[in-house]
Amino acid sequence: MGVSPLIWGITIVVILALLAFDYFFHIRKAHVPSLREAAIWSSIYVGLALIFGIVVFIFGGVDMGAEYFAGYITEKALSVDNLFVFLIIMASFKVPREDQQKVLLFGIVFSLIARTAFIFVGAALINQFAWVFYIFGLILLLTAGNLLKKDDESDEANNFIIRLAKKLFHTTDEYDGDKLFTKIDGKKVLTPMLLVMVAIGGTDILFALDSIPAIFGLTQNVFIVFTATAFSLMGLRQLYFLLDGLLDRLIYLSYGLAAILAFIGVKLILHALHENNLPFINGGEHVSVIEITTGLSLSVIIGVLVVTVLASLFSKAGKAQTAVNNVRRHANNYTDLSYTADQAERERIYTELLEEEAYVKSMDKKYRDKVKDIDKIRDEITEAHRQHDEYLKS
Numbered sequence: 001m002g003v004s005p006l007i008w009g010i011t012i013v014v015i016l017a018l019l020a021f022d023y024f025f026h027i028r029k030a031h032v033p034s035l036r037e038a039a040i041w042s043s044i045y046v047g048l049a050l051i052f053g054i055v056v057f058i059f060g061g062v063d064m065g066a067e068y069f070a071g072y073i074t075e076k077a078l079s080v081d082n083l084f085v086f087l088i089i090m091a092s093f094k095v096p097r098e099d100q101q102k103v104l105l106f107g108i109v110f111s112l113i114a115r116t117a118f119i120f121v122g123a124a125l126i127n128q129f130a131w132v133f134y135i136f137g138l139i140l141l142l143t144a145g146n147l148l149k150k151d152d153e154s155d156e157a158n159n160f161i162i163r164l165a166k167k168l169f170h171t172t173d174e175y176d177g178d179k180l181f182t183k184i185d186g187k188k189v190l191t192p193m194l195l196v197m198v199a200i201g202g203t204d205i206l207f208a209l210d211s212i213p214a215i216f217g218l219t220q221n222v223f224i225v226f227t228a229t230a231f232s233l234m235g236l237r238q239l240y241f242l243l244d245g246l247l248d249r250l251i252y253l254s255y256g257l258a259a260i261l262a263f264i265g266v267k268l269i270l271h272a273l274h275e276n277n278l279p280f281i282n283g284g285e286h287v288s289v290i291e292i293t294t295g296l297s298l299s300v301i302i303g304v305l306v307v308t309v310l311a312s313l314f315s316k317a318g319k320a321q322t323a324v325n326n327v328r329r330h331a332n333n334y335t336d337l338s339y340t341a342d343q344a345e346r347e348r349i350y351t352e353l354l355e356e357e358a359y360v361k362s363m364d365k366k367y368r369d370k371v372k373d374i375d376k377i378r379d380e381i382t383e384a385h386r387q388h389d390e391y392l393k394s
Contacts, residue, residue, distance in 0.1 A: 045235025067219035071228030133272035136213035140265030256308025
């Protein structure tokens with residue numbers, strides 16, 4: 001089905017309106033969203049994506065609808081994986097919790113811009129050169145391999161752009177609300193808020209290099225690629241706060257995503273062989289191979305994600321890893337006095353620290369003692385308790 005310029009225009013206006021609504025009605029005033037607020041708005045954005053998919057089914061047909069949902073689910077899963085990196089970056093920069101929403105919205109907008117550019121570049125390449133499918137397939141296979149050996153403790157914030165910015169410009173380690181610039185001794189300097197946005201933007205470009213080949217492996221319809229990508233990013237900010245504390249529990253998510261990307265990578269290479277025009281492969285003629293249908297792709301993607309999530313949630317090792325990581329995070333946040341000026345937020349963190357600590361102690365010792373750096377984590381918890389005792393005495 002061809003998509004008219006009018007439909008394109010309406011779609012873009014709706015997406016921009018949703019982003020503007022998010023900014024003016026939710027994050028313009030810095031605050032920490034409640035679990036209820038995050039759950040409601042996450043549901044609304046998922047609902048909008050589903051409604052749009054049904055409209056595609058009705059007007060575009062079963063194949064186009066299946067392509068949209070396969071693309072949306074894949075991109076949504078990759079977006080959730082990206083939240084892990086956002087969490088690391090914001091922890092590295094110690095972004096105040098009440099200002100994290102603004103950073104996330106910037107990341108979503110920048111990601112949408114970057115991915116849109118990659119979409120149209122990718123579409124142009126595909127239209128001109130069928131061999132691009134080979135490249136996309138290899139990229140996804142390499143990405144799948146990298147996911148399996150990913151180092152979760154890598155400092156994503158300490159990248160080249162940030163180091164360069166600190167060398168070339170005057171910077172400060174202190175936040176001034178959500179301002180990007182502030183003045184110290186009469187001189188204009190960059191705040192960490194600007195630097196964290198640069199770090200988020202840089203990683204967004206890397207994410208686009210992985211996600212766009214993945215969705216082109218499911219459909220070459222540019223409208224479907226764009227809308228599936230856009231709707232997968234909508235509501236990501238709310239999802240971050242809804243899943244906060246649960247992200248670490250999805251210990252097998254990277255394995256599931258690796259399987260999905262490898263599957264799509266193989267699908268792309270098979271498609272490239274079918275459309276082959278490279279002279280050194282089968283004399284430039286197409287190769288008779290099995291082509292994976294969209295229906296099978298959708299089934300595999302959903303099946304792998306369901307198995308991955310359930311295995312993570314019900315795994316005793318996963319529960320122990322999550323609980324210990326949460327204890328460590330709460331202890332670090334509490335002992336870092338610059339984390340937030342909100343005393344109520346500090347008390348919330350300490351309460352969560354106590355709850356997670358009690359939960360860890362109730363677990364089988366063999367699971368919690370397997371966690372990396374367990375002795376160091378215990379020292380960090382002890383320091384948090386010491387500081388809280390001093391706070392109560394003051």
